[in-house]
Amino acid sequence: MMAFYFSRLVEIYPFFLKGLLMTSKIAFISLISCTLIGFVLGIARSSNNLILKRVVGVYVAFVRGTPFVVQIFIIFFILPEWGLQLEAFPAALLAMAIMGSAFICEIVAGGINSIPKGQWEAATSSGLTLIQQLRLVIVPQAMKVILPPLVGQYVLLIKDTSVVSVIGVMELTRVGWVTVVRIPEGLMVFSLVGVLYFSISYPLILLSNYLERRMAVQ
Amino acid sequence: MIEFKNVNKWFGKLHVLNNINLKISKGEVLVICGPSGSGKSTLIRCINRLEKIQDGEIIVNSSLVHKKSSNLTQLRGEIGFVFQQFHLYPHMTVLQNIMLAPVNVKKISKKEAEKISMKKLDQVGLTGKSGAYPAQLSGGQQQRVAIARGLAMSPEIMLFDEPTSALDPEMIGEVLDVMVNLVSEGMTMCVVTHEMGFAKKVADRVLFMDEGMIVETGTPDEFFDSPKTDRAAEFISKILTH
Numbered sequence: 352m353m354a355f356y357f358s359r360l361v362e363i364y365p366f367f368l369k370g371l372l373m374t375s376k377i378a379f380i381s382l383i384s385c386t387l388i389g390f391v392l393g394i395a396r397s398s399n400n401l402i403l404k405r406v407v408g409v410y411v412a413f414v415r416g417t418p419f420v421v422q423i424f425i426i427f428f429i430l431p432e433w434g435l436q437l438e439a440f441p442a443a444l445l446a447m448a449i450m451g452s453a454f455i456c457e458i459v460a461g462g463i464n465s466i467p468k469g470q471w472e473a474a475t476s477s478g479l480t481l482i483q484q485l486r487l488v489i490v491p492q493a494m495k496v497i498l499p500p501l502v503g504q505y506v507l508l509i510k511d512t513s514v515v516s517v518i519g520v521m522e523l524t525r526v527g528w529v530t531v532v533r534i535p536e537g538l539m540v541f542s543l544v545g546v547l548y549f550s551i552s553y554p555l556i557l558l559s560n561y562l563e564r565r566m567a568v569q
Numbered sequence: 570m571i572e573f574k575n576v577n578k579w580f581g582k583l584h585v586l587n588n589i590n591l592k593i594s595k596g597e598v599l600v601i602c603g604p605s606g607s608g609k610s611t612l613i614r615c616i617n618r619l620e621k622i623q624d625g626e627i628i629v630n631s632s633l634v635h636k637k638s639s640n641l642t643q644l645r646g647e648i649g650f651v652f653q654q655f656h657l658y659p660h661m662t663v664l665q666n667i668m669l670a671p672v673n674v675k676k677i678s679k680k681e682a683e684k685i686s687m688k689k690l691d692q693v694g695l696t697g698k699s700g701a702y703p704a705q706l707s708g709g710q711q712q713r714v715a716i717a718r719g720l721a722m723s724p725e726i727m728l729f730d731e732p733t734s735a736l737d738p739e740m741i742g743e744v745l746d747v748m749v750n751l752v753s754e755g756m757t758m759c760v761v762t763h764e765m766g767f768a769k770k771v772a773d774r775v776l777f778m779d780e781g782m783i784v785e786t787g788t789p790d791e792f793f794d795s796p797k798t799d800r801a802a803e804f805i806s807k808i809l810t811h
Contacts, residue, residue, distance in 0.1 A: 473656035476617050477670035477722065478646035487669060491660050 356536045363530065370526030371547050377522060378509045380444055385451030385508060392452055393459025394485060407456065414453035419514050422446050427518045443515035451508045458504060462497035463489060495566045502559040506552045523547055570595045570757055571616060576625035578611065585611050587781035598758045600768040603778035604804060609761045613728045617648045646674045649719025653731040655711040657703035664699040667718045689717040693747050709740030713747055727751060729760040763808050765793055777801045
């Protein structure tokens with residue numbers, strides 16, 4: 352029986368590849384958008400502007416304090432009631448961007464706050480603008496602190512893409528669900544799903560470990 | 570060139586600058602001393618608005634530094650600031666440290682900036698160190714690079730906030746020598762320091778602060794040899810015997 356199912360599985364592997372492709376697509380777009388938004392928010396969160404700091408703080412607290420599934424439901428099922436109707440795919444991307452950017456914001460803010468005040472003062476008194484201070488002096492130094500946990504966060508985000516299966520996006524986990532209906536070998540099907548996730552995240556785990564060691568040495 | 574008019578500043582309840590009135594003219598060398606917490610560092614940090622004041626006016630080269638709306642980017646380029654802890658950029662080489670502001674603030678070409686920077690590096694006696702990172706230098710060398718970094722913008726004013734306080738004794742001399750050379754070039758300088766030898770040698774005026782107020786001013790000889798106030802006399806006896 353097992354062998355029979357295995358051959359069925361081999362038959363439908365293009366379906367899995369499609370799922371893997373979709374997962375990769377969501378992950379790739381999300382990592383980029385989360386990083387960009389996360390850096391902007393993180394810089395705002397570490398700024399001296401109290402209002403900006405508070406607003407971003409509330410955003411981060413809300414996002415971190417609610418389950419991702421609930422956030423997706425709100426975006427996919429509640430927003431349409433307020434007139435914002437999104438297809439499953441863009442809704443998934445939006446949800447990922449909101450959730451991931453909040454976590455990256457905290458990592459970035461932590462990195463920036465770790466830079467001694469004197470670096471800001473030296474840059475300020477030499478006449479650099481705020482943007483130049485960040486770009487040339489602060490962020491390059493903060494990257495050493497930011498990079499290892501950032502890559503770790505990427506791994507978490509890649510795995511979190513599985514949650515968007517709940518709104519019907521045909522990514523890897525969804526493919527697993529659909530497949531297991533036709534091939535009732537749950538262990539086999541979801542092992543395959545797991546292995547495919549692992550194949551994307553493991554290189555990043557290695558990268559994170561490597562960065563952590565390298566940054567620790569410096 | 571630099572003028573303080575009735576300047577007041579508070580850190581919470583602490584009255585850190587108490588009704589400061591002060592004029593510093595072009596080419597003058599002013600030494601500011603006083604016990605820690607007397608407001609002397611705060612005073613010079615106000616000149617390029619590293620600290621904001623709550624009351625009064627500060628005018629530097631006709632720029633109204635106290636005004637929120639004033640854009641200080643250009644003015645800051647004209648004022649060099651040297652910190653007690655150097656604050657070199659650790660991720661850049663010595664040359665990159667010095668070139669950063671000329672290239673990005675003055676927008677001069679990298680080639681030109683490199684030429685100027687090498688000249689300034691030569692002026693502080695560190696020609697061979699252009700490719701080194703700050704962490705590879707001694708404290709005295711780092712501070713000299715910091716001075717070169719300030720000079721690379723061709724400032725009209727140099728501010729020094731306890732430039733030798735974080736240095737081992739044997740390195741103080743090399744930094745002071747560089748500063749004495751600057752004086753001979755006619756640089757306007759405000760120096761927060763307890764280096765009496767330096768003050769006596771080059772200062773035009775010594776300003777003694779305590780509890781946010783300017784308690785006494787005078788020529789170095791007047792101040793160190795025959796202070797007018799008890800507070801200053803007590804302070805001088807302390808730095809002499811330390």
